[in-house]
Amino acid sequence: MMDLIHQALIRNGLLTGFIVVGALIGISYVLSARLTRGRLHGSAIAIFGGLLLAYVGGRFSGGKSGIADLPAFAGIGLLGGAMLRDFSIVATAYGASFDDLKKSGLPVVLSLFAGVTVSFICGVGVAFAFGYRDPVSLTTIGAGAVTYIVGPVTGAALGASSEVMALSIAAGLVKAILVMIVTPLIAKAIGLDNPHTAMIYGGTLGTNSGVSAGLAATDPKLVPYGVMAATFYTGLGCFLAPSVLFLATRWLFPG
Amino acid sequence: MIIYGVALLAFCALLGLVVGDTLGLLLGVKANVGGVGFSMILLLVLTDALTKRGGFKPVSASGVIFWSGMYIPIVVAMAAQQNVVGALKGGPLAFLAGSIGVVFSFALVPVIARIGRGKREGGS
Known part of the structure; x- marks a missing residue:
């Protein structure tokens, strides 16, 4: 059963990535509101949490790509890879002021x-x-x-x-x-x-x-x-x- | 349709990256020079022109806005795949070499920002 779930996570890597990142951001916003009364932005905590995951992943796998080197989390590599990063950064320009x-x-x-x-x-x-x-x-x-x-x-x-x-x-x-x-x-x-x-x-x-x-x-x-x-x-x-x-x-x- | 916005965004992103790679090649630099910056300007110009002609409806725009909203999650995923272990392995030399520059750079930001702002007030 565990193996079956593991296989599903690996085969649908990008979806796993959405869930992991969504959960991490959710937890971070709760921490931001409860512990810092919103003074430290939720996304700042989430990014720090991402770095912690990267450290843990790097320790377990011995690789260079943080948590993305563990097969079950390979989808995070796609989600946070150069292609989607550039794609979404360009999207943030929509509505920026040219002047x-x-x-x-x-x-x-x-x-x-x-x-x-x-x-x-x-x-x-x-x-x-x-x-x-x-x-x-x-x-x-x-x-x-x-x-x-x-x-x-x-x-x-x-x-x-x-x-x-x-x-x-x-x-x-x-x-x-x-x-x-x-x-x-x-x-x-x-x-x-x-x-x-x-x-x-x-x-x-x-x-x-x-x-x-x-x-x-x-x-x-x-x-x-x-x-x-x-x-x-x-x-x-x-x-x-x-x-x-x-x-x-x-x-x-x-x- | 949503896909129009997504397709336009992808077109701008790709074209900008190609321009950045080409510029890097021309300068003899092994890196992309300004790619994402060109993509952003292209997106601003094209959406502005299309909106004025009524060819870029709010539904199409939602295809762009969705990906703009995905930006922070994507950055969190990017943080999760940094080589943090490698950074720590570099020891005190790597830590100091990386961090002292950051301290000075941060200190420079308000100084340069003031130069720019002073000029702007004088000019306009």
């Missing part, structure tokens, strides 16, 4: 360059503090601090060691997860309550999953503005890190 988007053009470009450069410098600084001296490793870890896609793309282009690549990806993951958790907590302090600031936020933090989840947990109305800016961040990082930023790093630390 608000146009007004913030120049500051957003500034925030993109500032965000990539600042994250990169911090990553290089930490790598240096931990004893790395060769420019390729420093650049790869710095690029990982930009996003977990910029890291391995840069490392592959420069020929970094696999140990450094793994560290670089881990740094990017830490960033994404931290942005998801911290954004709703400090939204007020950084004035994140309007489309303009949301775009600057998206351009400065830039990690797609972090920004999209962080804004969802803060105010869903701001999602399209932040994501619109963030969508250029990883591309810019992949462009700057192996070129200008690598040359600058090599000039500072000839190795």
Whole structure:
């Protein structure tokens, strides 16, 4: 009987995903109302719950895709995968104000360059503090601090060691997860309550999953503005890190 | 019909992603540059134009609104498949490299936002 249910869950993975996520969100909203009197948004708790599930799943399966590596929960992989994520993010733009988007053009470009450069410098600084001296490793870890896609793309282009690549990806993951958790907590302090600031936020933090989840947990109305800016961040990082930023790093630390 | 909205949304999403991939290729960058952003602009422009001509009825719009509402559940599912174990395995180096940048980036947000707002008030 148990086996029969298990098989049904696996065969109808996407439906299982709907139920798991629906239940998780339901529990989170109850917790939000009872324990925090609504101060911590239900979706913020749900996203944190998702990360906990990812940890448990990763521990049990030894894989890289969190809970989605367990066969019964593979549908969550489809539900939260790149295809449906992009599809629904685009849908959030429906009803957004085109004028608000146009007004913030120049500051957003500034925030993109500032965000990539600042994250990169911090990553290089930490790598240096931990004893790395060769420019390729420093650049790869710095690029990982930009996003977990910029890291391995840069490392592959420069020929970094696999140990450094793994560290670089881990740094990017830490960033994404931290942005998801911290954004709703400090939204007020950084004035994140309007489309303009949301775009600057998206351009400065830039990690797609972090920004999209962080804004969802803060105010869903701001999602399209932040994501619109963030969508250029990883591309810019992949462009700057192996070129200008690598040359600058090599000039500072000839190795 | 609902499918019109869903189909239009899928068309915009796909076309934007193709544009982003093409831009990445042209720039010699191994990543999608601005794909979702282009998709969003396309959706805004097309729904606006169609609504003005009466070709995008509320029923069609509900196909878009449904997927917009599915956004948070999808993000929760995305969180549930992050490599959290991998992030923790990176140890203190990965944690510090990832988090110090986040602290500085957050601190930059109000600074840059103020620059933009000051300019806007001066300009208009």
